[in-house]
Amino acid sequence: MDMLSLPQEILGNILSFLSPDSIIRFGRTCKHAHEFISAHNQLLWKSAFLHIFDDPNDAWSLMPPPARPQKGSGWDWHGELRKKLRALRAIRSKWRVADTHDDGEEHLGAVLSILDTAKFAPTAREIANGKVPLEDDRYLSLNLQVFADLDRHRDGLENLIHDSGLPGRMMYSGADGNPWNSPTRPVTRSMSYDDQQKSRPESASRLHVLYGLTVRERITHKARGAARRMAYDWSRVGPDNEYGPWKRDGTGQVDWPLLEGVCSVIARNFEMCVEGHITMPQGLSFSIPHRSLVDPTKPTDWARVTGTWLGTYSFLDYADLFAFNTWAGQLGARPTLDDTPEACGELMKLDLQLNDDISTDPRLQTSLPTCPDLPKLFFSGISRSHVGIQRPAIAVRGFACLAPSGREVRWRFIIAYGGQDQWQLEGIQPGGIRSGGVYGLWSQCDHEVNGPVGPFCYFPAELCKSTSVILLA
Incomplete structure (x- = not known):
């Protein structure tokens, strides 16, 4: 029996168990197959998406309205799957994850979207079927399991955090794991460290805050000094942000670069304070x-x-x-x-x-x-x-x-x-x-x-x- 003669719902269900790359290869077999797997087949790509990532509606349903997507904005299952897999593929590669500023921005957005849509509590149906909410449950969410797999590729994720948006950087770790010993160190050495940091997107700062301490900031004085220059800068706070890590425009929105500096400084000091006796609950x-x-x-x-x-x-x-x-x-x-x-x-x-x-x-x-x-x-x-x-x-x-x-x-x-x-x-x-x-x-x-x-x-x-x-x- 010709697979393409199957009802679309059945064919879509069969294909959804394949990896996205395998689905694409299936689409190359003939014109009808190519049409079937097009981005317009949202049912197919939704099924493929949900075999890898959490259903974002599970997270959104438990969040206050401002944290949910606006009505009518839609969710492009094919587009979201493509962006997330591109970002993960780049992170797993040896080289710096963002060869261009646009790629870096897109990869940061994709990683943050994985985190923001991670399932963090059982659904009402799961609770009715006996699922009990657990403290720090890391097995409930497919998205957290995706991040757990990235532990083997920390260099790529940390390069995304530190290097996205910076001009002239093609950095990967040296033989000793130190990115500053990389054969391709920054080519813009005439620029000050702070000048370079100004070109980083705000999303890089937010991901850094949520990710926690990186190898680079643990071992380099420049990164340490940059964080202190943020955390101890009088000009970053005042009555208009009530002396906190908020933007100085009266909106109450988080000043992510400032919070990034604060987290970097205090996380290292907390580790010294507890002298290894307590693990800090930090990380994705x-x-x-x-x-x-x-x-x-x-x-x-x-x-x-x-x-x-x-x-x-x-x-x-x-x-x-x-x-x-x-x-x-x-x-x-x-x-x-x-x-x-x-x-x-x-x-x-x-x-x-x-x-x-x-x-x-x-x-x-x-x-x-x-x-x-x-x-x-x-x-x-x-x-x-x-x-x-x-x-x-x-x-x-x-x-x-x-x-x-x-x-x-x-x-x-x-x-x-x-x-x-x-x-x-x-x-x-x-x-x-x-x-x-x-x-x-x-x-x-x-x-x-x-x-x-x-x-x-x-x-x-x-x-x-x-x-x-x-x-x-």
């Missing part, structure tokens, strides 16, 4: 919603505020901070902060609970837009050193709400000593509701001119896996 698998579960005794706590959080903070010596931010060009080159000593605070523990009684607190009001689809949560609690040092507990209060995008969660913490408000912490949970952690900037509550500033992070304790018996106590 922690950058989707619902990594931790709702407490069934507190169903209104959609952000899982209640409970224990672990984190730390970083700061420069004030003389170094002042010299960097007030440099005017008269006294030599501006400090690069590449090798400037940086201090890291101790591991801090927050114990928080919801508290609606503080909803009218002036310190907890914001003029920036937020997403109203979930209620603003107010909380209070205490902060103290995690182990070893016996010090008075420090009062903490704050709020959590959805950012205007409907995906990220905005956090504010007010830290008070002896009844006096001292520090304001403005943070973002970039992976979404109940994802890996909160990253942001601390500053003085009264925001004196030329006051200190620095990065901080907090992670849900249940996602911080301890490797030390002492820390389990």
Whole structure:
């Protein structure tokens, strides 16, 4: 029997079990086959797509409306499959993943789309059939399994993060795994590092935040200095973004290049702070919603505020901070902060609970837009050193709400000593509701001119896996 004489639904179902390359080869066998597998056959390409990736509707159905695609925008199953496979193929190749600026932008968009449409919770049908939601479930999502396969191709993904949009770069790792020892180092060496970074697309910064620390930023002083120059730059914050990692245009949208610098600095310092005793919940698998579960005794706590959080903070010596931010060009080159000593605070523990009684607190009001689809949560609690040092507990209060995008969660913490408000912490949970952690900037509550500033992070304790018996106590 001729396959092409089968009903289209049956033929499409058979072909959907083949790889996309095999489907294309089938289409080359004759004119009718070629017509059958055309991009217009959305039913065929939807089936092929769903054998590799999650159905995006599973994620969208659980997200607030601003985080869903607009009605009528459609979803091109063939086009989306093609873009995602092209990006994955490029990442798996030896060479730099984006030979042109346009390719880099498209690959970044495809990778972020895989992450943004990853299935993060069981569907209603699965729950009815006995599927139980699990904390940090990495087997529910086909998309996360795709990313797990990319662990063997970290060079390609990290080159996409660092090199997309940069002129004249064709970089791959040297024999020792260090991309800066590559036989094809940057050809634009006359450009400053910061000038080159300005040409990177914002999507590269966002992917970097969600991906976590890369090999390059762990081993190169230039990358380390570039992150510090972002995180400690007074000009990046002010009243118009409430001294947090938001764009300075009053929109409440995330400033991804700034958050990229913050995450790079504080993630390295968190690792030094815990000295290998705790694993940091960072990476693509922690950058989707619902990594931790709702407490069934507190169903209104959609952000899982209640409970224990672990984190730390970083700061420069004030003389170094002042010299960097007030440099005017008269006294030599501006400090690069590449090798400037940086201090890291101790591991801090927050114990928080919801508290609606503080909803009218002036310190907890914001003029920036937020997403109203979930209620603003107010909380209070205490902060103290995690182990070893016996010090008075420090009062903490704050709020959590959805950012205007409907995906990220905005956090504010007010830290008070002896009844006096001292520090304001403005943070973002970039992976979404109940994802890996909160990253942001601390500053003085009264925001004196030329006051200190620095990065901080907090992670849900249940996602911080301890490797030390002492820390389990």
